[in-house]
Amino acid sequence: MGERNDDQQSLPDRRHFLTLGIGAFVVASLPRAIQPGRRVVRRTAPVMGTIAELAVVHHNPRYAQGAIDAALDALRWVDRTMSRFRGDSDVGRANRLAAGGPVIVSQPTADVLVEALRWADASGGAFDPCLANAVALWNVERRVAPPSEVDVRHYANRRFYQWLEVDRLANGAPVVVFRDRDLAIDLGGIAKGYGVDRAVDALREWGIRNALVNVGGDLYALGVSQDGDPWEIGVRSSSDRDRITHTVKVTNRAVATSGDYEQFFEHAGRRYHHLLDPLTGAPRRSPLHSVTVSADSCMTADVAGTAVFGCPADRARQLASTTSTGTRIEHIG
Secondary structure, three states, X not given: OOOOOOOOEEOOOHHHEOOOOOOOEEEEOOHHHOOOOOEEEEEEEEEOOEEXXXXXXXXXXXXXXXHHHHHHHHHHHHHHHHOOOOOOOHHHHHHHHOOOOOEEOOHHHHHHHHHHHHHHHHOOOOOOOOEHHHHHHHOOOXXXXXXXXXXXXXXXXXXXXXXXEEEEOOOOOEEEEEOOOOOEOOOOOOHHHHHHHHHHHHHHHOOOOOEEEEEOOEEEEXXXXXXXXXXXXXXXXXXXXOEEEEEEEEOOEEEEEEEOOOOEEEEOOEEEEOOEEOOOOEEOOOOOOEXXXXXXXXXXXXXXXXXXXXXXXHHHHHHHHHHOOOOEEEEEO
């Protein structure tokens, strides 16, 4: 364990935290001021290759569970539709067929792709949603050593996003076309955030006004906590998971963290993580290990965090704020 930084705090007593703490965040809750009739109904479930955590503030636990069911259904729909690991998803079909001609996709997939391309362009290619083949080559969850330099260079500085077209057929159906056969879509840096937004929409349709949805480090805080105050989100230290490095209070706002400490392998004294640098085709090299971003939508927070990870602090803040109004870098560590 390294020396404690001045800006780090020990986690408060667990009585003062919700049982909502898998991954990057813990969520403060001060039970001293719980308002009458407010209860927190919580559930965790596997989805989108990680764990979804939901907490709904409502006086009727059974009704809250129904709302959570709807939110999880929304997350699972996004996973079925946008996962690159499913051959029958929009992304799976595009990766298999779009180099040969237009492939029809759902409107939500087209919308997410358009937003991903906007961030790719704004970041000068620092974020590229079309690096699936390079991501598969690295496969950091299973590798114990880096791939060959020749294989890595094959995907370096290709700017694949410039060769992805999102268009429409004459009947208005959205389609994608690949103009480079090495191009393959990976929405891992944006679709999870979009899924959180869809889950929050589902909760709102059920009339839920106060809730949290956290999916593997992409979180949306709806309304207020059960004590009537803004949700207080603690960001865990990347080096010591029992400490928090930063807290942010949010209401109707998203927070997302990107870092090199969740998916990686180590070889010859170096950590190789899942966040690739499109310029090199290899994991981004940075003295820092995480970036936390807040935004009006979780999709924006998710993609912004991915795009700015590894950037110098000034560049990260400039890119986040100019690409999307109201998007802020909360912490770099």
